[in-house]
Amino acid sequence: MSDTLNVLQSAMPTVEAFALNLLVALIILVVGWSLSDFAGRWVHRLTSKSSRIDQTIVPILRSITVWTVRIFVLIAVLARFGVQTASIIAVLGAAGLAIGLALQGTLQNIAAGFMLLALRPIRAGEFVSIAGHGDGTVDEVGLFMTRLIQIDGIHVVLPNSLVWGSPIINYSRNETRRLDLQVGVRYGDDLDLAIGKLTELVNGHELVLKDPAPQVMAFDYRENAIIINIRVWAKADRYWDLRFDLYRTATQALHEAGLKLPIPVREIKTIEKS
Incomplete structure (x- = not known):
């Protein structure tokens, strides 16, 4: 009996420390998740009111803000349990490299999406022609794909890499x-x-x-x-x-x-x- 009590007494500090870390981690997770949602809504509200920001980029900016905050929250939670931040970054880097090699086409679309959103050769509401791939009114320019609505009502979805790599005729850009x-x-x-x-x-x-x-x-x-x-x-x-x-x-x-x-x-x- 005494041996059992000794074991419990010796393990108690570890259990208490783990329970404390778990409680703090849960608080960080809940507060951080709520903070990420708040930051996302704030960015969405701020950018949607600006006339200088294309409205097609607003949802993407919101998502980037939300997940940037959440990644830091997850790193803080893991660090609370003694996981080294450098190790986390190294693992994320290796995982990112492996995912990048496996998803080259997808990453090309993301890169092309950023170029389309940064340089804005097309914007939502404009009537454009993508050489060899159809024409229509731009409905959305996302990170992965561009959506067009043709004049006959047909919905066309094009990968961003294809749009970025093709000649674009914009019929609506000039007044x-x-x-x-x-x-x-x-x-x-x-x-x-x-x-x-x-x-x-x-x-x-x-x-x-x-x-x-x-x-x-x-x-x-x-x-x-x-x-x-x-x-x-x-x-x-x-x-x-x-x-x-x-x-x-x-x-x-x-x-x-x-x-x-x-x-x-x-x-x-x-x-x-x-």
Whole structure:
């Protein structure tokens, strides 16, 4: 009996120390986890209010903040149990190297994601074309992938490395876009009348910008028509509205002036054998 009591008495300091460390570790873990959530919400609130920060990067900044705090919390918890911080860092480094070799493609996407978010060739809400991989409105630029919504409503997900490595055409980055529309006039019709009517049309159109000034000019000769080019500038977000409307109103303006659009004519000769 006395031996058992001696063993318990000798082990008691160790048990008390372990219990104390466990209690402190739990407190650190709970407080640290709550602090990480608070820091994440604070960063999200701060960055979402800033007009200088792209909103696509806000969730990523929040996640980075949360997990940075949590990693330090976990290191502090392990250090409380006597685990050397240097050993933890060495293990994390070795694990990171092994994971990096196994996930090279994923890391490429992450690196490309950081480049896309840092340099911002595309932003949420912009209409872009990724050469050879489709076009659409940017829905999200994440750490691993970019999401596009095509004009037909199809959801396209592209790896960031593919987006970063491809030519990108951004149709929304500039505030204005140029529109060139070609209309044919039949040979023999009054060319000056056609140009005058189309000039009057674009000068009075509410979506056509006054600067740069609209241009209406004879552009080319085709087999059955003289081509008139209508060159105007519009706000980027109203480009397609203007394009569709000019197709309709240009035809109406020429028709009201007594001018008809050319119709392709094919001459067919038949040879009769005697």
